[in-house]
Amino acid sequence: MGRTQRVRRLAVASAAILCLVVSGCSGDDDDAGGGGSPSGAMQMWERTGGNAPMVDALVAAWNAENPDRPIELTYVQHDQMVPNLSRAIASGDVPDLMGLDLIYGPQFASLGHLEDITDVIGNDPNLATASPGHIEVATWDDRLYGVPLYADVSVLFWNKDLFREAGLDPEVPPRNLTDIHDMAKAITAVGDGNYGYYLPGNCAGCNIFTFAPLIWASDKNAKIEPTGPGDEPLVGTSIKPVLEWARMMHKEGLIDPAAQAETGETFAEVFGSGKVGIMGTGNFNVALLQDQNPDLDLGVTVLPGLQTGQASSFAGGDIVTVPKGSDRVEDAVDFMKWLLTDEIQLEVYAKELNMTTRTDMLDNEYFNANEDVADTAKAIPLGRTPYTVKFFELINSPNGPWLQMLQRVYYTDDSIDEIIADAKEQMKTIVAQE
Amino acid sequence: MYASKRRSRIGLAYLAPAVLFVLVFTAYPFIRMVWLSLHNWSLLAEPTYVGLDNFSRAFDDDQFWTSLKFTLTYTILITPILIVGGYLVALLTAPNTVLRRLTRTIVFLPVVIGLGASSLLWYWLFSPRSGLVNAALTDLGLIDKPVLWLGVDTNVSNWAVIISVVWKVLGFGMLLFVAAIQAIPAEISESAMVDGASYWQRVRRLILPLTMPTVLFVTLVSVIGSLLAFDQFFLMTAGQPHNETATSVFYVYLNSFPFLRLGYGAALSLLLAAIILVFTIIQTALARRSSL
Numbered sequence: 001m002g003r004t005q006r007v008r009r010l011a012v013a014s015a016a017i018l019c020l021v022v023s024g025c026s027g028d029d030d031d032a033g034g035g036g037s038p039s040g041a042m043q044m045w046e047r048t049g050g051n052a053p054m055v056d057a058l059v060a061a062w063n064a065e066n067p068d069r070p071i072e073l074t075y076v077q078h079d080q081m082v083p084n085l086s087r088a089i090a091s092g093d094v095p096d097l098m099g100l101d102l103i104y105g106p107q108f109a110s111l112g113h114l115e116d117i118t119d120v121i122g123n124d125p126n127l128a129t130a131s132p133g134h135i136e137v138a139t140w141d142d143r144l145y146g147v148p149l150y151a152d153v154s155v156l157f158w159n160k161d162l163f164r165e166a167g168l169d170p171e172v173p174p175r176n177l178t179d180i181h182d183m184a185k186a187i188t189a190v191g192d193g194n195y196g197y198y199l200p201g202n203c204a205g206c207n208i209f210t211f212a213p214l215i216w217a218s219d220k221n222a223k224i225e226p227t228g229p230g231d232e233p234l235v236g237t238s239i240k241p242v243l244e245w246a247r248m249m250h251k252e253g254l255i256d257p258a259a260q261a262e263t264g265e266t267f268a269e270v271f272g273s274g275k276v277g278i279m280g281t282g283n284f285n286v287a288l289l290q291d292q293n294p295d296l297d298l299g300v301t302v303l304p305g306l307q308t309g310q311a312s313s314f315a316g317g318d319i320v321t322v323p324k325g326s327d328r329v330e331d332a333v334d335f336m337k338w339l340l341t342d343e344i345q346l347e348v349y350a351k352e353l354n355m356t357t358r359t360d361m362l363d364n365e366y367f368n369a370n371e372d373v374a375d376t377a378k379a380i381p382l383g384r385t386p387y388t389v390k391f392f393e394l395i396n397s398p399n400g401p402w403l404q405m406l407q408r409v410y411y412t413d414d415s416i417d418e419i420i421a422d423a424k425e426q427m428k429t430i431v432a433q434e
Numbered sequence: 435m436y437a438s439k440r441r442s443r444i445g446l447a448y449l450a451p452a453v454l455f456v457l458v459f460t461a462y463p464f465i466r467m468v469w470l471s472l473h474n475w476s477l478l479a480e481p482t483y484v485g486l487d488n489f490s491r492a493f494d495d496d497q498f499w500t501s502l503k504f505t506l507t508y509t510i511l512i513t514p515i516l517i518v519g520g521y522l523v524a525l526l527t528a529p530n531t532v533l534r535r536l537t538r539t540i541v542f543l544p545v546v547i548g549l550g551a552s553s554l555l556w557y558w559l560f561s562p563r564s565g566l567v568n569a570a571l572t573d574l575g576l577i578d579k580p581v582l583w584l585g586v587d588t589n590v591s592n593w594a595v596i597i598s599v600v601w602k603v604l605g606f607g608m609l610l611f612v613a614a615i616q617a618i619p620a621e622i623s624e625s626a627m628v629d630g631a632s633y634w635q636r637v638r639r640l641i642l643p644l645t646m647p648t649v650l651f652v653t654l655v656s657v658i659g660s661l662l663a664f665d666q667f668f669l670m671t672a673g674q675p676h677n678e679t680a681t682s683v684f685y686v687y688l689n690s691f692p693f694l695r696l697g698y699g700a701a702l703s704l705l706l707a708a709i710i711l712v713f714t715i716i717q718t719a720l721a722r723r724s725s726l
Binding site for chain 1: 476477478479497557561562563564579580582583584585586672673674675676677680688691692693694695
């Protein structure tokens with residue numbers, strides 16, 4: 001063999017090896033857990049975040065009871081969940097179970113990417129008391145596409161120590177928005193860097209979680225988001241008065257000016273600083289606060305409306321769904337039914353002081369042993385979730401109309417009517433886009 | 435004739451791996467992006483052909499121009515700081531002594547940190563309630579109430595991000611400048627000294643001209659990097675206030691992933707690539723002229 005021939009063969013071999021490497025790299029990849037496994041294991045995707053210990057506990061309990069069909073859980077970076085899922089659906093390589101941020105339920109169900117479980121789950125009696133906010137967004141055209149995986153609810157915290165310092169009765173929570181204003185004024189007057197209330201100025205998600213319920217509580221028919229094209233956003237009698245209330249809170253200096261820069265990164269730590277009198281936050285903050293600042297005398301109540309007796313909450317968390325294309329629908333639905341059983345509600349959810357996902361399980365020994373958790377759980381039946389096919393663009397985006405509207409209310413002197421009209425226009429444009 | 439053809443084939447075989455690599459990892463994705471830019475596709479539904487609609491839509495999209503303008507402003511502000519700052523530090527630390535080597539190491543250290551990690555670090559340093567920057571300024575008596583560094587005022591946010599990025603990448607340029615300065619033969623500098631040239635005369639008339647190719651290279655890299663800025667703004671300002679600190683790539687990201695408008699995102703990417711190409715051509719032309 002001549003030298004030239006050897007070199008030529010070497011070059012051809014190199015090209016062939018590169019081809020093999022490239023084709024090997026571009027082949028099917030099950031690392032991310034896609035596709036039904038023939039081994040009996042079900043693949044499940046869940047987003048990362050504070051929910052992980054809860055979901056880990058659920059999966060561990062399921063696997064202990066079902067060794068023949070265990071769940072292999074893969075966490076996906078929470079802000080990459082929708083793109084990853086979309087790619088999986090487009091490629092047909094889907095997991096068998098998927099923990100989906102509940103606000104995306106209508107979007108995925110409307111496009112036919114979730115398995116309709118209505119007939120498979122049948123008349124499971126526990127569905128009747130499952131978290132109403134979760135069930136609403138898991139339903140499309142009267143068909144069910146998922147059940148609650150875990151629940152986050154928003155509530156109102158008050159700092160009893162600051163109430164005492166301000167000469168307020170620490171055992172009496174604010175019962176309406178006027179109370180919040182008056183109490184916040186008294187607390188702010190204490191000085192020393194204390195502020196009465198807190199509204200995060202740069203966090204769309206924090207505001208839909210803690211500010212929107214003030215609107216919903218004040219008018220149960222109020223609606224912020226358009227469901228789809230042709231639907232009117234920002235309707236209801238409470239939109240304008242609650243926005244005016246928020247502007248008044250800012251104008252009177254009852255909210256820490258630093259809140260204007262709050263992107264959500266430090267939202268959970270704000271109340272623990274002990275410098276905020278009243279603040280809307282979530283159930284996840286109860287355990288965090290008890291852990292980080294056990295000396296703080298905490299009170300928890302529901303988020304109120306303009307009038308006493310009105311209350312609401314944001315039902316957050318995940319629904320568990322079956323992506324279209326999974327061949328393990330029956331096993332997946334068995335897991336869903338199992339999640340809603342009394343035993344799991346009590347011995348996994350409640351025991352770990354996570355919110356139960358059934359409203360008839362709130363009165364339990366674990367919650368009753370912790371007053372703050374018990375008070376937080378009262379928000380579960382009040383939970384509501386925006387129902388739209390474009391939640392991120394409309395509400396959650398830092399660049400979306402919801403946050404822009406609130407920022408103009410909080411930090412400008414623009415007319416509230418004009419602000420609402422502009423936000424309506426932006427929202428309608430977004431839902432009209434393909 | 436036969437030998438010539440055979441040589442051509444051998445040449446092609448040699449080139450095949452590299453050509454294949456470029457075809458698979460550069461040409462195909464680029465063609466695919468062009469295809470994507472001519473369609474509307476959310477990944478969740480079938481793509482629909484829309485022709486050049488995505489491009490015409492970009493020209494009418496105020497946010498696209500706001501983002502582009504902000505990106506250019508950021509680039510214009512940060513590039514001179516990185517080049518001049520990096521060069522000055524390089525001049526100070528180029529001679530090989532223990533202290534200067536240590537200084538070079540310290541200045542270079544942030545380069546090896548990921549941009550995401552350094553952005554988060556600075557996000558916390560700039561926190562209005564618990565950040566060390568405000569605490570230090572307050573202790574020094576320079577401010578009496580916390581400065582809202584990020585996401586409230588466009589210019590303040592921009593400068594805060596610039597500070598964080600300068601801290602992060604200044605060492606990269608410095609290292610290249612040090613290498614270029616050290617490559618200048620000692621005799622040239624010594625003969626200038628013998629001729630009575632002062633330090634700054636030597637820098638201006640000797641060191642700078644001899645290191646100009648490196649200066650132009652670092653400028654080109656810096657400009658392209660700044661035009662593609664994303665992580666630092668995504669993490670530190672989230673595009674706030676009012677989307678005014680959303681860079682062009684940030685806007686491409688928003689459209690392509692959270693909004694799932696892949697076609698529009700691809701069209702924006704192509705427009706941005708064209709703009710960067712123009713800048714690169716101009717800079718390359720300037721570099722050629724200066725080397726003549």
